[in-house]
Amino acid sequence: MTQASVSDYSHLELNCSNMMQTLNYFSDVLGMTLVSIQWADSAKNAVRAFMRLNDRATISFLATLRTPIDIVTGVTHSKNAADNTRAGTLQHIAFNVDTVEDLLALRDRIRASGVHCLGPMDHGFCYSIYFAGPDDTALEISTTTNDMSKWIVPSVVDYIGLTDEELERLKA
Structure with missing residues (x-):
């Protein structure tokens, strides 16, 4: 039996505090294009957007209406x-x-x-x-x-x- 292994990644997902700021940054600064924006079915009161990285992979951003967790350099970032x-x-x-x-x-x-x-x-x-x-x-x-x-x-x-x-x- 052949051992299965991963061949690529589908997407990375990052939480973001401001969806518009994030989409503009990754589009205007890094040249990525939007491929999907939708309600996040896995998180209540959240939206998710996917930006194209290549033909097989995207980067996803999740923005929720929950109280944000503070950024703590050296711990969270x-x-x-x-x-x-x-x-x-x-x-x-x-x-x-x-x-x-x-x-x-x-x-x-x-x-x-x-x-x-x-x-x-x-x-x-x-x-x-x-x-x-x-x-x-x-x-x-x-x-x-x-x-x-x-x-x-x-x-x-x-x-x-x-x-x-x-x-x-x-x-x-």
């Missing part, structure tokens, strides 16, 4: 991709672009919208820019290089205690 946050919470979302030129064009568009944007940073296996979205959601856009030798760093493998056998099993 990292605020940027380098900061700490509580285990089990979203650290950041990283989107992909095809080229460094696309990355630089988006960086310039983000900055032109008045949003502080750090980078690009050269991580060896990718180039990334970092910025905050609505509700202080930490966001990243990156473009991947083809040098796969930089994706698994031996000193990190040693640091977390992976044996050669465990590493090979995880890669299989």
Whole structure:
């Protein structure tokens, strides 16, 4: 019997405090398009919107009429991709672009919208820019290089205690 595994993601869903602000940001700043807006059947007095990421995946936003939970940096939000946050919470979302030129064009568009944007940073296996979205959601856009030798760093493998056998099993 073949073991099933996931092949992609369907959507990510983020709570948002202001649906219009969130939709405008992800449309105007990041160039995404709205594909669905509806009552959220899983949450009372809530609306949900989906924006197209690619042909198979979307990002979803949920806005409720409930009393909001305060943002606490380091607990509920990292605020940027380098900061700490509580285990089990979203650290950041990283989107992909095809080229460094696309990355630089988006960086310039983000900055032109008045949003502080750090980078690009050269991580060896990718180039990334970092910025905050609505509700202080930490966001990243990156473009991947083809040098796969930089994706698994031996000193990190040693640091977390992976044996050669465990590493090979995880890669299989």
